[in-house]
Amino acid sequence: MQGRFANVIVDISHEKVDRPFAYRIPEKLSGMLEPGMRVRIPFGRGNGLRTGYVIEVTDEAEFDESRLKEIAGIQEDGIQVEGRLIRLAFWMKEHYGSTMINALKTVLPVRQKMKAQEKKEICLRVGREEARGEMLACERKHQTAKARVLRELIAEERLPMGLVAKKLNISPATFKSLRDAGLISVNTVPYYRNPVKLDAAREAGHQLSVNQRRIVDEVLSDYDGGRRRTYLLRGITGSGKTEVYMALIEGVVARGQQAIMLIPEIALTYQTVLRFYKRFGDRVSVMNSTLSAGEKYDQCERARKKEIDVIIGPRSALFTPFPQVGLIIIDEEHEGSYKSETMPKYHARETAEELARLHHASVFLGSATPSLDSYYRAKQGIYRLFTLEERLTGGTLPTVYVEDLREELKSGNRSIFSRRLTRLLEDRFARGEQSMLFLNRRGYAGFVSCRMCGHVMKCPHCDVSLSEHRDGTLVCHYCGYVQKAVRLCPECGSKYVGGFRAGTEQIEEQLLEKYPDRKVLRMDADTTRKKESYEKILSAFAAGEADVLVGTQMIVKGHDFPNVTLMGILAADMSLGVCDHRAGERTFQLLTQAAGRAGRGNRPGEVVIQTYQPEHYSIVHAAAQDYEGFYEEEILYRSLLAYPPVAHILVVQVGAPTREGAEQTARSMRDLAGEVPEGSYVIGPAPASIEKINDVFRYALYIKSPDYGLLTGLKDRMERYLKGQGEADGRVAFDFDPMSPY
Ligand code: ADP
Ligand code: ZN
Ligand code: ZN
Numbered sequence: 001m002q003g004r005f006a007n008v009i010v011d012i013s014h015e016k017v018d019r020p021f022a023y024r025i026p027e028k029l030s031g032m033l034e035p036g037m038r039v040r041i042p043f044g045r046g047n048g049l050r051t052g053y054v055i056e057v058t059d060e061a062e063f064d065e066s067r068l069k070e071i072a073g074i075q076e077d078g079i080q081v082e083g084r085l086i087r088l089a090f091w092m093k094e095h096y097g098s099t100m101i102n103a104l105k106t107v108l109p110v111r112q113k114m115k116a117q118e119k120k121e122i123c124l125r126v127g128r129e130e131a132r133g134e135m136l137a138c139e140r141k142h143q144t145a146k147a148r149v150l151r152e153l154i155a156e157e158r159l160p161m162g163l164v165a166k167k168l169n170i171s172p173a174t175f176k177s178l179r180d181a182g183l184i185s186v187n188t189v190p191y192y193r194n195p196v197k198l199d200a201a202r203e204a205g206h207q208l209s210v211n212q213r214r215i216v217d218e219v220l221s222d223y224d225g226g227r228r229r230t231y232l233l234r235g236i237t238g239s240g241k242t243e244v245y246m247a248l249i250e251g252v253v254a255r256g257q258q259a260i261m262l263i264p265e266i267a268l269t270y271q272t273v274l275r276f277y278k279r280f281g282d283r284v285s286v287m288n289s290t291l292s293a294g295e296k297y298d299q300c301e302r303a304r305k306k307e308i309d310v311i312i313g314p315r316s317a318l319f320t321p322f323p324q325v326g327l328i329i330i331d332e333e334h335e336g337s338y339k340s341e342t343m344p345k346y347h348a349r350e351t352a353e354e355l356a357r358l359h360h361a362s363v364f365l366g367s368a369t370p371s372l373d374s375y376y377r378a379k380q381g382i383y384r385l386f387t388l389e390e391r392l393t394g395g396t397l398p399t400v401y402v403e404d405l406r407e408e409l410k411s412g413n414r415s416i417f418s419r420r421l422t423r424l425l426e427d428r429f430a431r432g433e434q435s436m437l438f439l440n441r442r443g444y445a446g447f448v449s450c451r452m453c454g455h456v457m458k459c460p461h462c463d464v465s466l467s468e469h470r471d472g473t474l475v476c477h478y479c480g481y482v483q484k485a486v487r488l489c490p491e492c493g494s495k496y497v498g499g500f501r502a503g504t505e506q507i508e509e510q511l512l513e514k515y516p517d518r519k520v521l522r523m524d525a526d527t528t529r530k531k532e533s534y535e536k537i538l539s540a541f542a543a544g545e546a547d548v549l550v551g552t553q554m555i556v557k558g559h560d561f562p563n564v565t566l567m568g569i570l571a572a573d574m575s576l577g578v579c580d581h582r583a584g585e586r587t588f589q590l591l592t593q594a595a596g597r598a599g600r601g602n603r604p605g606e607v608v609i610q611t612y613q614p615e616h617y618s619i620v621h622a623a624a625q626d627y628e629g630f631y632e633e634e635i636l637y638r639s640l641l642a643y644p645p646v647a648h649i650l651v652v653q654v655g656a657p658t659r660e661g662a663e664q665t666a667r668s669m670r671d672l673a674g675e676v677p678e679g680s681y682v683i684g685p686a687p688a689s690i691e692k693i694n695d696v697f698r699y700a701l702y703i704k705s706p707d708y709g710l711l712t713g714l715k716d717r718m719e720r721y722l723k724g725q726g727e728a729d730g731r732v733a734f735d736f737d738p739m740s741p742y
Helices: 081-096 100-107 129-138 146-155 161-166 172-180 211-224 241-254 270-283 293-304 316-318 349-358 372-379 406-410 419-433 503-514 533-542 584-594 616-621 627-642 659-673 708-725
Strands: 005-009 021-024 040-041 048-058 117-124 158-160 184-191 229-235 258-262 284-286 310-313 325-331 362-367 383-387 397-405 433-439 520-525 548-551 564-569 606-611 648-656 682-693 696-705 731-736
Touching: 005 040, 005 616, 021 040, 040 648, 048 081, 048 100, 081 100, 081 349, 081 731, 100 316, 100 397, 100 406, 117 146, 117 161, 129 146, 129 696, 146 161, 161 172, 172 184, 172 284, 211 229, 211 241, 211 362, 211 383, 211 533, 229 241, 229 293, 241 258, 241 270, 241 325, 258 316, 258 349, 270 284, 270 310, 284 293, 284 419, 293 648, 310 316, 310 708, 316 349, 325 349, 372 383, 397 419, 397 616, 503 520, 503 548, 533 682, 548 627, 584 606, 584 616, 584 627, 606 616, 616 627, 648 659, 648 682, 648 708, 659 696, 659 708, 696 708, 708 731
Parallel strands: 229 362, 229 383, 258 310, 258 325, 284 310, 325 362, 397 606, 433 548, 433 564, 520 548, 564 606
Antiparallel strands: 005 021, 005 048, 040 048, 117 158, 117 184, 648 696, 648 731, 682 696
16 A cells, blocks of 8 residues: 555554554655554654554654654564454445544444453362361361362362452451461452353254255355355344354364354344253353443453354444454345444445454354345355255244235225224224234325335335325425325325324224224334333233234244234334335345244244235235345336436435535535446435435535446545544435435
């Protein structure tokens, strides 16, 4: 990398990255330095040589050039854990847009101010035979406390002092006198908190099925042959994906490497952790948002010291400082939560692939409904595709009914429940079986449709739905198109035009009104605010404490309730209305997942999908549980409109205290983008979907191109411009291939 100056951090820790030191690069090192490299630098007044990490190489000196010291040399001692993380941060900064400092803060663990906790250990300083003699002597002298300690140490040479003191009721004076007599030593050893507080016997895995075996064998033989790639496993829930993950992890651990297992935070339940614990014992640990900073730090230390081989956690677990990662697994790889919402707005899948490149590791993705992005790559041969088609736990696939809500309205049924759903629900009550009712809350934000004919108000220029602003006007968030409020449906002339406004709470109320002696549990953002309430509701429902569980997205994520034989999806269209290109995909995934909830036991399940658009391909294919069919139609739509994965989108997000400020900055970004080659487009700027949040006005500029490099180039140009401006007139953020509209 060319450049005359390097920014170096001396003490690589989260708090210190804000203070990099600038150095001049001497002629002899010119072009040799890269982020992540360790260098020797003169430091402090005495100019003693110290080790630092290069975090940036630049051509602009931010300080008086003549006063800069020179880098003394490169420290050649192989790649360090930190060096790799710094390289990864550099890649994230380049690939997603952000400052180097923010990128570093994302990948480096927070170092607790307090030191690692410590515990004291006692151990024998003499041989067992001698100790036995001393023990007998103590007993003769009625020094029973001393004798008790010695007896324990003869059985087990090394013991935690606290435990011995408590269990055997030993005073500090006793320990002291044993130590003074030269019989024991007391050592202080660092002690790392382990968030996994389980005590379960180890269990070997299942004998793999032929199909599972084939997958595991291929991946591991690639591994042994030095071939690294990304694999994608599409397999319905219960088809044995997790069992495959565990066999793969065992494989790489047996080869002396470590594994990172990403799962969506919401799926990181007691059951999941227990399953991994039974397989890997305390060589596995978890990382999630409920851990304290100290606990998180300790998991990093355990990883660094190779005290654990496997970490399970949400996307941030990628940055666990393992010395030698062999495998990164991403379960439920289609989940939106794998994309970060703060700068750098990285996607865990792409970042995992980059991390794997740095470690020479493999990446393994799994899902019942893979993201279009991954499946597209698999179809192109970039990823190796595997499929598992059968449920190992037996049980047939559920029967799915699609109920047309327009018909319900025509025949005078204005309630939230279609006639079929009502009939099936009452049937379950009579049989003592359980039901789940799922309401998709996403896309609540004001898409407008006709309840008579299902027509959705769309932008004439963009083929995304318009959204309703508070004054009733309809706005397109892709191009800024505005139209007046509609009172009559332009398609059929009915007056039933508006947004769908029902929440989980209303549904619970209506159920209880209609069936006062039934028990209903509700799970949504309101009822799960407390840390444990999520698990509590689930276990209450599993224990049969309610007939119906009403909830949002949360209830459709992989829980097993054998007694649930009916799943009602109340308004399947809700996410279709959202004005973004992933709406169809998200709807298909949610419906497929939701349908998979019914009939997990040995009784067959039924699923009712209520919708205003029964002919929509997302709904048709979800009802048929036909992923391939959905993929073919969806990818056609993406290619026609140049949406990811066929092309890439860069959203330049602008926030400013005034509307004019936001608009102006957005316009200068537009000007910087200039002319783009054919096949690439610049759209906007337009006001964001929520124009103002916390008194910040928001604008967005969209740039589409099949060439990712073109987009990062434009991003770099804008970043340089903004740096020169001191970012005075508005904050700018970059989002590549966004998961949701800005
Ligand atoms: P998924 O992750 O695809 O939902 P799992 O790996 O959890 O699937 O497997 C579903 C169920 O089948 C689990 O109860 C698991 O213990 C069991 N299972 C998985 N593989 C096998 C196998 N080879 N033989 C027997 N049972 C298996
Ligand atoms: Zn209509
Ligand atoms: Zn538009």
